[in-house]
Amino acid sequence: MKQAQAGDTVHVHYKGTLTDGQLFDSSEGREPLSFQLGSGMVIKGFDDGVTGMAIGEKKTINIPNMEAYGPVNEEMVIKFPKAQIPADIPLEIGSSLNMHQEGNGQTVQVIVKEVGDEFVVLDANHPLAGKDLIFELELVSIAE
Structure with missing residues (x-):
């Protein structure tokens, strides 16, 4: 089964929460998020989490703030x-x-x-700066 790799355009459903369980973003009720892996279109930790996933696979990833929006400046x-x-x-x-x-x-x-x-x-920091993030991911499809 094909696994998502750098250069692939992927379609992902996700739910993002903070470590205290507070929801900050979700694709529920919307189209899946589409982006090119490895292109810098999403935060590094999200990109790394999707890399290697197979279509239909679900997983939860923890992203430390350094791989998300960085520390508070x-x-x-x-x-x-x-x-x-x-x-x-x-x-x-x-x-x-x-x-x-x-x-x-x-x-x-x-x-x-x-x-x-x-x-x-x-x-002026990003609202999620300094926060560790948790994402529930589901890889919906990979476009060639």
Whole structure:
């Protein structure tokens, strides 16, 4: 039976949870995720977990944060002057905002971590940075 290998386009159903069991993503009710193995389209640990699977095979993989979204980078947690945020933007802990970087104009999503009288603490890390992930995988098909 053919096994998934680098260069193959695979179709995978998955359920992603944190180590405490909290669900963060799933393909349930949707089309399977399609990607080319070894191309960098998905996180390394996910790619490695699917490699070698046969069509119809199911398995659970544990991905340490270093093979997922990496550790939390404290340099990406910034204290931002509250006065520089437009008054019509609600500042609630846990909400996400889009900021434009000076110089290159790229948009970066940040999460509001703290709201003070004069400053807001914003986190530009990926929401899953620093977290170990668990995926239940099922290889649905391999395209040649």
